[in-house]
Amino acid sequence: MKGYSLLLASMLALPKLFAQDTHPNRADTLRGTLTPERTWWDVTDYDLHIQLNLQDSSILGYNTIHYRVVGPVVRMQIDLQQPMQIDSIIQDRQPVKYTRDGNAFFVTLTAPQPQGALRQLTVYYHGVPKKAKRAPWDGGLVWTRDSLNRPWIASACQGLGASVWWPTKEHQSDECDSMQIAVTVPSDLIDVSNGRLREKEVHGNGTTTYHWAVVNPINNYDIALNIAHYANFKDTYPGLDGKLDLDFWPLDYNLDRARVQFAGAKPMLSCFEHWFGPYPFYKDSYKLVETPHLGMEHQSAVAYGNHYQMGYLGRDLSGTGWGLKFDFILVHESGHEWFGNNITSKDLADMWIHESFTNYSETLYLQCQFGNEAGNAYVQGTRKDIQNRAAIIAQYGVNMEGSGDMYYKGGNMLHTIRQIINDDDIFRSILTGLNKTFYHQTVTTQQVEHYISQHGGHDFSKVFDQYLRNIKVPVLEYKIAGKVLSYRWNDVVKGFNMPVKVTLRPDVFTFIYPREQWKTIPLAGTFKADPNFYIITKQIK
Numbered sequence: 019m020k021g022y023s024l025l026l027a028s029m030l031a032l033p034k035l036f037a038q039d040t041h042p043n044r045a046d047t048l049r050g051t052l053t054p055e056r057t058w059w060d061v062t063d064y065d066l067h068i069q070l071n072l073q074d075s076s077i078l079g080y081n082t083i084h085y086r087v088v089g090p091v092v093r094m095q096i097d098l099q100q101p102m103q104i105d106s107i108i109q110d111r112q113p114v115k116y117t118r119d120g121n122a123f124f125v126t127l128t129a130p131q132p133q134g135a136l137r138q139l140t141v142y143y144h145g146v147p148k149k150a151k152r153a154p155w156d157g158g159l160v161w162t163r164d165s166l167n168r169p170w171i172a173s174a175c176q177g178l179g180a181s182v183w184w185p186t187k188e189h190q191s192d193e194c195d196s197m198q199i200a201v202t203v204p205s206d207l208i209d210v211s212n213g214r215l216r217e218k219e220v221h222g223n224g225t226t227t228y229h230w231a232v233v234n235p236i237n238n239y240d241i242a243l244n245i246a247h248y249a250n251f252k253d254t255y256p257g258l259d260g261k262l263d264l265d266f267w268p269l270d271y272n273l274d275r276a277r278v279q280f281a282g283a284k285p286m287l288s289c290f291e292h293w294f295g296p297y298p299f300y301k302d303s304y305k306l307v308e309t310p311h312l313g314m315e316h317q318s319a320v321a322y323g324n325h326y327q328m329g330y331l332g333r334d335l336s337g338t339g340w341g342l343k344f345d346f347i348l349v350h351e352s353g354h355e356w357f358g359n360n361i362t363s364k365d366l367a368d369m370w371i372h373e374s375f376t377n378y379s380e381t382l383y384l385q386c387q388f389g390n391e392a393g394n395a396y397v398q399g400t401r402k403d404i405q406n407r408a409a410i411i412a413q414y415g416v417n418m419e420g421s422g423d424m425y426y427k428g429g430n431m432l433h434t435i436r437q438i439i440n441d442d443d444i445f446r447s448i449l450t451g452l453n454k455t456f457y458h459q460t461v462t463t464q465q466v467e468h469y470i471s472q473h474g475g476h477d478f479s480k481v482f483d484q485y486l487r488n489i490k491v492p493v494l495e496y497k498i499a500g501k502v503l504s505y506r507w508n509d510v511v512k513g514f515n516m517p518v519k520v521t522l523r524p525d526v527f528t529f530i531y532p533r534e535q536w537k538t539i540p541l542a543g544t545f546k547a548d549p550n551f552y553i554i555t556k557q558i559k
Contacts, residue, residue: 058089064082104116154311212241
C-alpha cells in the first residue's frame with residue numbers, strides 16, 4: 019500500500035507515483051524479467067539471520083536459500099541492492115564465484131545441480147541499507163525514535179523490493195514455501211516479524227535473537243522487521259477454519275489504547291471471512307504491529323501506524339462520512355491478507371489484483387457493518403480522487419507499477435461488475451472462489467479476469483479492457499424524443515458491451531444493453547442511470 023500522485027500522496031497510504039517511466043533501464047529489466055538465470059530454480063525456503071547495529075544503521079547477516087532445480091542450469095541471479103555488499107556465497111562448504119551487475123549478482127555454480135534435486139547455498143552479506151525517506155511511499159528501512167526517544171526500527175519496501183535489506187530472488191512469481199527469520203537486537207528491544215515466535219534466545223553480550231517461523235508461502239516484500247519497546251496481548255477468533263490466534267504488538271505506552279482500537283480486528287475478520295473465505299494463514303496467526311510508518315500488508319504481521327484513529331489518520335477519504343466509521347489502516351491492510359498475500363500477482367504490472375480488491379474490501383466492510391447504502395455511498399464518494407491519467411496495468415517485465423487508479427477506479431470497476439452480476443450470492447461466491455482456487459498462489463491478470471467472466475454469467479473482457487487498460491470513462495450518451503429513449507456507448511474500447519441499469523419507468527432500474535451504435539427503447543418517465551455504475555451520462559440535444 020503506497021501513494022500515487024503528489025497531491026494524493028499527502029493524503030493516502032497508497033503505492034508509488036502514478037507516473038510511469040516508459041523507458042525502463044537495464045536494472046529495471048533485470049529486476050522485473052524472468053531471466054534464464056531465474057527460471058531454472060524454484061525457491062522452497064529462506065533461512066535469514068541478521069544482526070542490526072543501531073550505531074551506524076547497518077546489517078550483518080546471511081541467508082540460506084533452499085531451492086529445487088526445475089530446468090537447465092545456467093548462472094543464478096540473486097538480488098541485493100546497492101550499497102549492500104555480498105561477502106561470500108557458499109555451497110557444499112565451498113565458495114562459489116559471482117559477479118555484480120548493479121543490484122543483481124550472477125552466481126556460477128560448480129556443484130552438480132540435477133533436475134528435481136533440492137539444493138541450498140548461503141549468502142553472507144553486510145551493509146547500510148537504504149533508509150526510507152517517507153515510508154511506505156518512498157521505502158526502505160525506517161530508523162527513528164518513539165515519543166520517549168527510544169529506538170524504533172521497521173521495514174517497508176513494497177515496490178522498492180526486499181533486496182534493499184536482504185539477498186533474495188526478487189520476483190513476485192516465486193514465493194518461498196516457508197521461511198525462518200532470526201533477528202538479533204539489543205536486549206532492551208523486541209523484534210516482531212512474520213509468522214510465530216519459536217524462540218527468544220538471550221545472549222551474554224547484551225543482545226537477544228528472536229526466531230520467527232513462517233510455514234505458509236510468503237512474498238518477499240512482506241517479510242518484516244519491527245523493532246521497538248513493544249507490549250503484547252493476545253486473543254483468539256472463532257473463524258471458519260477453527261480457532262485463529264490473534265497477537266497484538268503496540269508500543270508499551272500505547273497498550274491501553276491498543277486494547278480498545280484493536281478490538282476492531284474481530285468484526286473485520288468476520289466480515290472478510292464472509293466475503294472472501296477463511297483467513298488464509300491460520301497456521302501463522304494474525305498479528306497487528308504498531309509501526310512508525312502508516313501501514314503495510316506484511317503477511318501475518320500487519321503493519322499499523324494510524325495512531326489509533328478512525329478513518330485515515332482521522333480523515334474520511336470518501337467525503338461521505340462513512341470513512342470515519344472504521345479504522346482505515348486496520349481494515350485495508352488486513353484485507354490484503356486475502357488479495358496481495360494469499361493471491362499475489364506474478365508481475366508488479368498487475369498490482370491491481372492486490373489493490374483494487376483490497377480497496378473494495380473497505381466497501382464490503384461498511385456494507386457488512388452498516389448496510390448496503392453505506393457501502394454504496396462510500397465507493398461512489400471515492401470517485402472524486404480518480405485521476406484517469408495513466409492505465410491501471412503497466413508494462414510487463416520491467417518491475418513497473420500501474421497508476422494509482424488501481425485503488426479507487428479499480429474498486430469502482432469491481433462495484434460496477436457486481437451490479438452487472440446482479441446477484442450478491444454469485445458475487446460473493448466469485449470472491450471466495452478466487453481465494454480458494456488460487457489459494458497461496460501467484461497469478462496473472464488473465465487468470466483473474468477469466469475466472470470472473472467464467473463464474474459471473476457475462477463476458478467481462480471488454481469491461482476489464484476499458485477500466486484496466488484505458489484511461490477513458492465509458493460515456494452513456496442518450497437522446498429523448500417524446501416517449502422514446504435513444505442510447506449508445508461512447509469513449510469506449512472497440513466492442514464494448516457492458517449492460518447498465520437505468521430508469522425506463524419511475525423509480526425502477528432496468529438493464530439496457532448499449533453498444534457503440536444507437537439503440538432505441540420506450541421510455542415512460544424520467545431517465546437516469548444507476549449511480550452504482552462507474553460511467554458518465556451525457557444527454558445529446
